[in-house]
Amino acid sequence: MRNVHQLALLALSSYAVAAPLVSAPWKVGKRQVESQMNDIDILRYALTLEHLEDKFYREGLANFTQGDFAQAGFDSTFYQNVQAISAHETAHVQFLTAALKAAGYAPTVECTYAFGISTVEQFVATASILEGVGQAAYLGAAPQVSSKTILGAAGSILTIEARHDAYLRAALSQSPFPQANDDALTPDEVHTMAHGFIVSCPAGNPSFGVKAFPGLAVTTTGKITSGMTIALSTAGFALAPADSKAHLYAAFITALGPDFAPLTPSGDGENFQVTVPIGVNGQSYLLLTNCNDTVSDSSVVAGPTFLEITNNPLNTTLSGKKA
Structure with a gap:
């Protein structure tokens, strides 16, 4: 199989990402967390990412049939598991939306996206990248969460995102666990990677103060x-x-x-x-x-x-x- 991650880069090449700066005295470099996001901001930030992933899978499965996956070399079991991953992302959206409403805060709602996906290979490779970025986003936000309840809930999503990532990587003939430690990304770094997919968002969506780098x-x-x-x-x-x-x-x-x-x-x-x-x-x-x-x-x-x-x-x- 050709290098499908290169196909995904066609959709991602104009975007970028970074990670929470953790001071590590045994290394030269340091990472410094600068975010001033509170727990509600972090929930909204997580929901924004889940909306993107949810729409990505729903749109991909609407555009490509099981037969299309088979022609690309992916069997029926893989197709069914991608359907399960899509259902998980929808459940994450529902879970975070309900959590914000229960706390008395307005949740962010789905934006309009342009993913630039034209083949099954590109869809699967981009899904793998998005799952990796998703787990890096949760991992990066974790040290900033003050509520143990919210941290535990976010952790329950993080572990599922990691399983999605490992499964997709294995399907692409990549190591499902290439490192002993996963990388973490700051909200601004994640937004830099993701904002290129976003065409527009409803004017009423709450803001949580992220920015994109060049x-x-x-x-x-x-x-x-x-x-x-x-x-x-x-x-x-x-x-x-x-x-x-x-x-x-x-x-x-x-x-x-x-x-x-x-x-x-x-x-x-x-x-x-x-x-x-x-x-x-x-x-x-x-x-x-x-x-x-x-x-x-x-x-x-x-x-x-x-x-x-x-x-x-x-x-x-x-x-x-x-x-």
Whole structure:
């Protein structure tokens, strides 16, 4: 089967993501949580993501029949399990909506989306990416939740999202568990990845103060592994000629803090090259920053973006570094 994650990048290439900055004294990089979201904001944020996933699956299953899945190489069991995943996402929407109403707050409602999906292969690959981003979003928001009840409820959804992710990755011949630790993303980082799918939202939807960073895309095609030099392109950010010697870095998000790597500009201020650090593996996230000590909202200049790094998962330790 061809690299279907590259197909998904056609839909995601102009968007990006990042992660909650967790101070990790045994690593050079640090992540700093800057969100001022309260528990209700976080519930609405989670509901917004669940609406997107719910609509994605419902639309995909409406557009592609079981026969279409079979022609793409996916059997009837897989098709039925995708139907179950779709039902789960609908249940998550109902669960979070009911929780907000019970607390006396207005829930966010479904927006209008454009997913740009034209084939079953692209649908399945994008579903895998969205499930990974979804679990990273829940994981990143968890330290900011003050209510144990809300935290427990969010955790019950997070574990299901992780099972969805592992199942879809296995179906795509990717390792279902490529790392010993999952990466986490901040609300702004997640929004940067997701906002490109959103055409418009109802004017009455409650706001929870997220923003999107300038876009970043990996333009290298084919299999990507640690130690490989890859090409990047920005959207909405360009390094001016006078700033050609400015210090910019690539930050690869990991569970214990970012791994930084130097960038090599390609001359036009919008294209760069970077070498993937050894030990980064699986569904990973990359952003550009003007600092190689910490990553924060004030230091991010573009991204993050998604990239799939294919290594032997047995060669990674708890920290993500190669054994």
